[in-house]
Amino acid sequence: MSERRQAVIDLGSNSFRLVVFTWHEDGTASWWKRTDEIHEAVRVGAGLDATHALQDEPMERALRMLELYAHFCRATGITDVRPVATSAIRDASNQAEFLEAARRRTWLEVRVLDREEEARYGYLAAVNSTTLADGVALDIGGGSMQLTRVEGRLPMQTRSWRMGAVRMTERFLEGKRTSPKQIKALRAHVEKKLDAAGWVAGAGGIDGRLVGVGGAVRNLASAAQLAAGKPLFTVQGVTVTRDQLQELIDRFVELPAADRGEVDGVKAGRADVILASAVVIDTVMEIGGFDAIEATEAGLREGVFFETLLEGAEPPLFDDVRRASVLNLAAQYHPEYAHTEHVAALSLEMWDALAESKRHPGNPAERELLWAAAMLHDIGTAVDYDDHHKHSRYLVLNAGLPG
Numbered sequence: 001m002s003e004r005r006q007a008v009i010d011l012g013s014n015s016f017r018l019v020v021f022t023w024h025e026d027g028t029a030s031w032w033k034r035t036d037e038i039h040e041a042v043r044v045g046a047g048l049d050a051t052h053a054l055q056d057e058p059m060e061r062a063l064r065m066l067e068l069y070a071h072f073c074r075a076t077g078i079t080d081v082r083p084v085a086t087s088a089i090r091d092a093s094n095q096a097e098f099l100e101a102a103r104r105r106t107w108l109e110v111r112v113l114d115r116e117e118e119a120r121y122g123y124l125a126a127v128n129s130t131t132l133a134d135g136v137a138l139d140i141g142g143g144s145m146q147l148t149r150v151e152g153r154l155p156m157q158t159r160s161w162r163m164g165a166v167r168m169t170e171r172f173l174e175g176k177r178t179s180p181k182q183i184k185a186l187r188a189h190v191e192k193k194l195d196a197a198g199w200v201a202g203a204g205g206i207d208g209r210l211v212g213v214g215g216a217v218r219n220l221a222s223a224a225q226l227a228a229g230k231p232l233f234t235v236q237g238v239t240v241t242r243d244q245l246q247e248l249i250d251r252f253v254e255l256p257a258a259d260r261g262e263v264d265g266v267k268a269g270r271a272d273v274i275l276a277s278a279v280v281i282d283t284v285m286e287i288g289g290f291d292a293i294e295a296t297e298a299g300l301r302e303g304v305f306f307e308t309l310l311e312g313a314e315p316p317l318f319d320d321v322r323r324a325s326v327l328n329l330a331a332q333y334h335p336e337y338a339h340t341e342h343v344a345a346l347s348l349e350m351w352d353a354l355a356e357s358k359r360h361p362g363n364p365a366e367r368e369l370l371w372a373a374a375m376l377h378d379i380g381t382a383v384d385y386d387d388h389h390k391h392s393r394y395l396v397l398n399a400g401l402p403g
Contacts, residue, residue, distance in 0.1 A: 005035070006080040006308055007073050008301040009066075011110065013045030013088035014142025014166050014273065015215060016062065018069045019301045020078065023309060024331075031331035032309055038072060040065050041269030045088030045143045049167045054092045063101055070106035082304055083110045086118050087143025087164055115160035119146035121303030123155050126211040128306055128318055129298035129402040130237070135209035136200075136288060139300065140216050140277055142166035147284070149199055153317060159197045163190060163280055165216055165273035173276055176256045183253065183279060190283040204289035212293045213300070215270060216277030221295035222265030223248055232265075236400035239292040242285050249278050297400055321403035326372045329399050333382035335375075344374035372401075 003024045010017045017039045023032035044062040047055040054062075066083075073081050083102075089095055090112050102110050113121070122139030126132055126148075133153050139146040143164035149157040172186040194200045204210065212221075221235040224244040232238075252260050252275040261271030270277075285293060310316035318324040330340065347370055355362030380391025 004080070005078050006082065006305060007069075007078045008304045009069055009081065009083035009108070010299065010301045010304075011044070011062070011066075011083060011085040011089060012141045012300075013048075013086060013144070013164055014041060014043055015269070016040050016042045016044070016065045016069075017299075017301060018072065019305075020076075021305045021309075029331050029334070029337075031328050033328075033332060036076075038069065041267075043142070043166065045164070045166045047170075048088050048092060048143070049162075049170050052092070053094045054088065054098055059094075059098055059101075062098070063105055066102050066106050066108060066110075070108055080308075081108065083108045084121075084300070084304060085110050085112045086141060086300070087162065088166075090114070091143065091162070115144070115146070116158060118144070118300065119148055119158040119160055120155070121300045122146050122213045123148040123150070123158070124303035124306050124316060125213050125298035125300060126150075126296060127153050128316075128321060129296040129302065130211050130294060131321055131403050132209055132211045132294075134205075134207060135211065136203050136284075136290075137211050137213065138217070138281065138284060138293070139213040140164060140280060141214055141300075142273065145280060145284075147197070147200060149203060154315070157197075157199050159200075161193050163193060165270075165277040165280075168276035168280060169273045173257075176258070178253050178257070178275060180253075183249075186276065186279050187283050190280050191287065194284065194287050200284070201287055202289050204291070208288075208290070210285065210288065210290040210293045212281065212295055213298065214277075215267075215299075216274060217281070217293065217295050218297065219266050219270055219274060220245065220248060220278060220281070223263050224265070226264040233397045234297060234400040235295045236297045236402060238295045240295065241292045242282065242290075245278060245282050245285070245293075249275065249282065252278065296402070298402070322368065322372075322401075325400075325402045326375050329396070329401065330375050330379060333379040333395065335378045335381070340375050340378060343377070344371050347371070347374045 006021050008019050020036035022035040042061050042065050044058045046058045099110055123137045126137035134151055137148040141164045144160055145163045146160045148155050173182050218235050221238040221240050224240040225232045225238050257272040260274055261268040266274050306316045354360055379395050380388035383391035
């Protein structure tokens with residue numbers, strides 16, 4: 001099959017994002033990756049919570065960005081375009097007016113996701129980019145937050161609340177500085193809403209994990225990683241403990257809202273609403289009994305794309321995320337499969353023999369790492385043969401390797 005491309009446009013309450021996915025299906029050489037992206041903090045949901053309608057200025061910003069996206073797709077020859085809108089546009093009383101203007105000014109037919117669909121795409125993004133099997137997938141945007149209880153990688157219960165960063169900031173944290181009273185009021189509001197879903201309390205259980213989707217989670221993971229003095233190649237798989245999150249909340253409270261972007265890892269377009277996101281997430285962690293939240297680079301747009309990439313599967317999930325991510329990365333750099341698979345087979349044969357003779361414990365996780373190393377050790381030859389091991393290291397570190 002020839003190379004295919006799909007553009008997914010995520011019309012979020014805080015940010016608009018166009019992501020182009022390119023994929024190629026050819027047996028062992030099949031691969032997919034993001035190949036382009038246009039992101040803008042449009043803030044279409046500004047003022048919505050008070051008026052229940054999209055305001056003129058934010059709506060015009062949104063339409064201009066859609067015009068840019070439509071032009072980009074036409075200019076680059078992308079015909080498979082999936083524009084989806086979430087909380088702000090879904091809840092707006094003038095939704096029809098916005099959609100008609102979008103049709104008139106572009107050729108795009110925007111699909112407005114209901115709460116269940118939005119939660120489903122967040123769940124698909126979380127489970128297809130991590131090893132989450134039991135626990136909760138959290139997706140927080142500008143207008144809403146979705147939680148999905150996951151058992152055996154399958155969605156068991158889902159709930160959506162109007163508790164996104166922009167809404168909660170406008171309702172509880174307005175002003176140049178934030179007081180303890182405002183934080184307390186926001187926490188109380190979140191606790192009350194979560195109580196209505198009895199399954200959230202104690203969802204962490206013994207082994208339950210919390211995986212977070214969305215720009216706020218990625219920013220918090222970046223900030224926590226940098227604050228700890230750790231290298232930041234990607235936030236994929238980075239965990240933020242409750243203690244780290246509380247430290248970030250304390251730092252945000254000390255700063256005026258407009259200056260929170262000065263915290264390393266927090267983008268300027270999210271600075272004034274990052275505190276609300278952090279408090280909402282921390283409250284979920286407290287009620288659910290989670291010690292940490294794991295970040296993923298994947299988002300709603302990946303969830304939408306996975307429906308196409310994994311068409312025919314229900315739900316559309318990779319059988320093994322870790323194996324799929326290794327093979328996907330290897331295929332992108334066209335290694336000599338006969339060679340790499342032979343190296344992997346020999347390596348595992350020696351590993352198993354040494355384990356059987358009690359030379360090492362035979363840890364299955366380490367065996368899997370050995371297989372991954374064997375499959376990826378030569379991908380650096382795509383850059384140059386000389387020092388290709390160094391090029392391989394760079395590619396592996398910066399690929400993220402979901403799972």
